[in-house]
Amino acid sequence: MTQSYTKNSDIASLITSRICHDLVNPLGAINNGLELMELSGTPMSEEYMLLCDSVKNANARVNFFRVAFGPAHSQAMSSAQVHTLVEDMFLSGRCRVKLNITGEHPREQIKMLFLIIQCCENALPRGGDISAAHMDGKWRVRARGARIQRVNTLWDHLEMGADSDISAADIHFAIAREYLEYTGAQLAVEFHETEVSILLTESIPS
Numbered sequence: 696m697t698q699s700y701t702k703n704s705d706i707a708s709l710i711t712s713r714i715c716h717d718l719v720n721p722l723g724a725i726n727n728g729l730e731l732m733e734l735s736g737t738p739m740s741e742e743y744m745l746l747c748d749s750v751k752n753a754n755a756r757v758n759f760f761r762v763a764f765g766p767a768h769s770q771a772m773s774s775a776q777v778h779t780l781v782e783d784m785f786l787s788g789r790c791r792v793k794l795n796i797t798g799e800h801p802r803e804q805i806k807m808l809f810l811i812i813q814c815c816e817n818a819l820p821r822g823g824d825i826s827a828a829h830m831d832g833k834w835r836v837r838a839r840g841a842r843i844q845r846v847n848t849l850w851d852h853l854e855m856g857a858d859s860d861i862s863a864a865d866i867h868f869a870i871a872r873e874y875l876e877y878t879g880a881q882l883a884v885e886f887h888e889t890e891v892s893i894l895l896t897e898s899i900p901s
Contacts, residue, residue, distance in 0.1 A: 722750060726754070762809055765806075772801075774799070777794065789821070790816055790824070792825045793825070795827070810871040811827075811893055814853060814871060817844070818840075818843050820844050821842050823841065835892070838891045883896070
């Protein structure tokens, strides 16, 4: 079943972009206020450090979600940009993410990569390591942890488009599936006791 990505989903992605855009200004204002407090010699209390960490985490999530859920056009993203977005996003989370990519990549591919990384997070309820590499026009993402969890309804939807009620917390599975159908890319998933491996072939064209 081919989804009407260019109509319904693109509207949703534009809404996401608008929300992210509107959040940037107040977050920036809070960050500027914290910097002024630091310059004024205000003691670095635990409350101050908590605010700093919270603003940094919020900015990281907004920037990551803008790519993962926002519109993806033809512009390219450098590997440095991608590394920064991922490092900031997972700096203090339960999962550690390591990328092995160089050069520039179409934003469409990075959008798909970010969605797949979030799917891998679901498979690591106790945390773990996620790695992603790009080689010969293919993306390979691996998630390793002490425990791998497979929620069949979510992964069946991602792999085969099986009908499933997906909650807001797991919406990345639905968007990734829709984007696969829109681009014609192919996804192969292998589950093992302590690892899930994902291979994305027929890469999204630039």
